[in-house]
Amino acid sequence: GQQLNQSPQSMFIQEGEDVSMNCTSSSIFNTWLWYKQDPGEGPVLLIALYKAGELTSNGRLTAQFGITRKDSFLNISASIPSDVGIYFCAGRNNAGNMLTFGGGTRLMVKP
Amino acid sequence: DTAVSQTPKYLVTQMGNDKSIKCEQNLGHDTMYWYKQDSKKFLKIMFSYNNKELIINETVPNRFSPKSPDKAHLNLHINSLELGDSAVYFCASSRRGINEQFFGPGTRLTVL
Numbered sequence: 016g017q018q019l020n021q022s023p024q025s026m027f028i029q030e031g032e033d034v035s036m037n038c039t040s041s042s043i044f045n046t047w048l049w050y051k052q053d054p055g056e057g058p059v060l061l062i063a064l065y066k067a068g069e070l071t072s073n074g075r076l077t078a079q080f081g082i083t084r085k086d087s088f089l090n091i092s093a094s095i096p097s098d099v100g101i102y103f104c105a106g107r108n109n110a111g112n113m114l115t116f117g118g119g120t121r122l123m124v125k126p
Numbered sequence: 127d128t129a130v131s132q133t134p135k136y137l138v139t140q141m142g143n144d145k146s147i148k149c150e151q152n153l154g155h156d157t158m159y160w161y162k163q164d165s166k167k168f169l170k171i172m173f174s175y176n177n178k179e180l181i182i183n184e185t186v187p188n189r190f191s192p193k194s195p196d197k198a199h200l201n202l203h204i205n206s207l208e209l210g211d212s213a214v215y216f217c218a219s220s221r222r223g224i225n226e227q228f229f230g231p232g233t234r235l236t237v238l
Contacts, residue, residue, distance in 0.1 A: 048226065048227075057130070057218075063226050065225075107225050113181065116169040116170070
C-alpha cells in the first residue's frame with residue numbers, strides 16, 4: 016500500500032530557531048495536509064495544499080506542495096515553546112476520501 | 127461548541143468483552159471516519175462513511191463495525207476485544223469530497 020515517510024522522526028531545538036520537516040511518498044498525491052497533535056488531544060489541521068508547487072502560510076508556518084507531487088515540506092519560523100507537539104503530514108490521491116498519514120515528527124522546544 | 131466529540135475519553139476493559147465508542151459532530155459534515163493510533167503514534171484509517179457508502183480499510187478485523195444512527199453520529203463497535211486493540215481511537219469528519227478532516231479528542235482504549 017501507499018506509504019508516507021516523514022522526517023525527521025524527532026527534533027529538539029532551542030526557542031527562536033527555525034524548523035523544517037518533510038514528507039515523501041512512493042506515489043503521487045493530489046492533496047497534502049499538515050496537522051499538529053498536542054498530548055492527549057486529536058490532530059488539528061494547520062495547512063492544506065491542493066496544487067503542485069503551492070506555497071501556503073499560516074502565521075509562522077509555511078508549507079509547500081512538491082512539484083513532483085510526491086513530497087511536501089513544513090517550515091516553522093522562530094519557534095516558541097507552544098510549538099511542542101507531534102506534526103503529521105497526510106496525503107490523498109484519487110482513490111476516495113481516505114487520507115494516508117506520515118509517521119509524525121515530534122518537536123521539542125527548549126525555552 | 128465542540129465540533130467533534132467522542133465518549134468515553136478513557137475505556138479500560140477485559141479481553142473478550144464487547145464495547146462501543148460514540149462520536150458526534152456538529153459541523154454539518156456528511157462524511158465521518160474512524161482512525162486508530164498505536165503506541166508509536168502511527169495514525170491509520172479504519173473506516174470512511176457517508177450516508178451512501180462505507181469504505182473499510184481491508185486490514186481492519188471484522189470484529190470492528192461502524193454504526194451510524196444519523197448523519198451527525200458514527201459509533202464504533204468492537205466485539206471480542208483483544209490485547210492488540212489497545213490504542214487511541216479518533217473520530218473525524220469532513221464534507222464529502224473535501225479533504226480537510228476535523229478530529230475528535232480521541233478515546234484511549236486499554237484491553238487487559
